[in-house]
Amino acid sequence: MNKITAAITAVGGYVPDYVLTNKELEKLVDTTDDWILTRTGISERRILKGEGKGTSDLCVPVALEICKKRGISPEEIDLLIVATVTPDMTFPATANVVTDKIGAVNAFGFDISAACSGFLYALDTGARFIESGRYKKVMVIGADKMSSIIDYTDRTTCIIFGDGAGGVLLEPNEEGYGLIDSILKSDGHGREYLHMKAGGSVRPATLETVQNREHYVYQEGKMVFKYAVSNMAEAAGDVMKRNNLTAENIAWLVPHQANKRIINATSQYINLPDEKVMMNIHRYGNTTAGTIPLCLWDYEKQLKKGDNLILAAFGGGFTWGSSYIKWAYDGDKVQ
DSSP states (O other): OOOOEEEEEEEEEEOOSEEEEHHHHHTTSSOOHHHHHHHHOOSEEEEOOSTTOOHHHHHHHHHHHHHHHHTOOGGGOOEEEEEOSSOSSSSSOHHHHHHHHHTOTTOEEEEEOOGGGHHHHHHHHHHHHHHTTSOSOEEEEEEEEGGGGOOTTOHHHHTTBOEEEEEEEEEEESSSOEEEEEEEEEOGGGGGGEEEOSSSSSSOOOHHHHHTTTTSEEEOHHHHHHHHHHHHHHHHHHHHHHTTOOGGGOSEEEEOOSOHHHHHHHHHHTTOOGGGBOOOHHHHOBOGGGHHHHHHHHHGGGOOTTOEEEEEEEETTTEEEEEEEEOOSOGGGOO
8 A cells, every 4th residue: 555645635715805005004104115015025915804704704715615626515524724823712713613614514623823834834734634544634724814913003013914814625645746744843932023922821911911002913023034034944945855856856935925035035045946936925915824825826727736846934933844745736727
């Protein structure tokens, strides 16, 4: 019997209708369209509007699109993993909410919190369930409603983040396609540079924490940039080296969409030309756990069976990593 690998067999994505442009942000904070575009590569981002709308509402259309593309019922899903730092509520897990909303009555689910590396962590976790031989259909979604934890008076963060979700279906494969290898790392010393100060068990919500605006993303941009550039690039290089891959062997780099300069630094480190780098940060901004699967969704039609993909991410925690995937189907044949 050949080794079982977890192949991606379908991709889905969703971004809200409301577009927040750089020009609109000029009215909220002291910034300019040119300044944002030059330093981040972002022109606009999507925002989920509507009372009572949460991250699960970003996930549901993703899950339903994946089921439709693959021609399956939600009842056939064995497991749903949601990577997010903006769950609908502290508990239950957003994955539980999504399984209920889509009618995945036979699935169990849980969330993974690893910030911008969340999708990579969830993908690797989902693959282990497939490789066990006991699970046949595992759905992995990366989703964040970042607008719910962003301070729109803070120009260092509000220009970067947007709302969105993307996901994949994992199924067993015995022909060598799928997730081949991952390098995943974390360093808790980095938590001081990127975090949310209140809302957890250490500092529960009070009138004081709300008035002090402690329930929003706090980021020391220069330090995060420094660590992101080195760690994300090195992880991508390490996973390539471990699998005897060169730039010529790689069809696509699928980088976390944090900042165009970080993306460029990663591609240069592994000697990949721009035409082999997936990028949609200009349209969606940084959707945290949603960025990598949204890239796969946007570029699906260009993917060919057998393509070698390198996924790479860096996020709060610090968390970071890289995965090597051998693509399992021709994207241009998907209806």
